[in-house]
Amino acid sequence: MDIAPQRSDALSDLPLHPQDEVECRRCEVHCDKVVYPSACLERACPFVYAYEEHGHTYMGCMQKVFWVEIDLAMLRAAQGRRDGFGAVKAFRKPLPMCRAEVEPCYEHRGGELGCVNPEFNELPAGSPTFRVIARLTDETQA
Ligand code: SF4
Ligand code: SF4
16 A cells, blocks of 8 residues: 555645644544643633623633633532543643643544654643732832
8 A cells, every 4th residue: 555645645734833723633633732721720820811690700711722611610610520620622822821732532543654743742831931020019118
């Protein structure tokens, strides 16, 4: 079986910045980037917002890294369970402060070529590119 044309097709189809994509369908495995909303709270991300409606508090991401808005009570209840709340599909490229992963949908479908788009799996690592600094003013010097 000649598999070379399939590989060259897949490679010629590769984007300029695979790291910026949130899903890859370039082989039968089908990978998606996901983020963990519980980590947004644990890490006190400045991009979390919350609002109240119909007696519930909902949280979301100002950067729309994930699109859905989540009932905070459901999230907290799930955090008490062994599996936690889990992950939601990323709508935009995760940022350095996000807890993000690549989730393969059909791992068993992986071919002998392996992943043809390994850069897709590169997630932003390290700390945010900014810091929130609390500045305390000594009023006696004013
Ligand atoms: S930027 Fe990342 S860590 Fe911050 S709220 Fe959005 S998804 Fe959560
Ligand atoms: S295994 Fe690689 S090529 Fe296949 S879908 Fe996932 S990232 Fe894309």
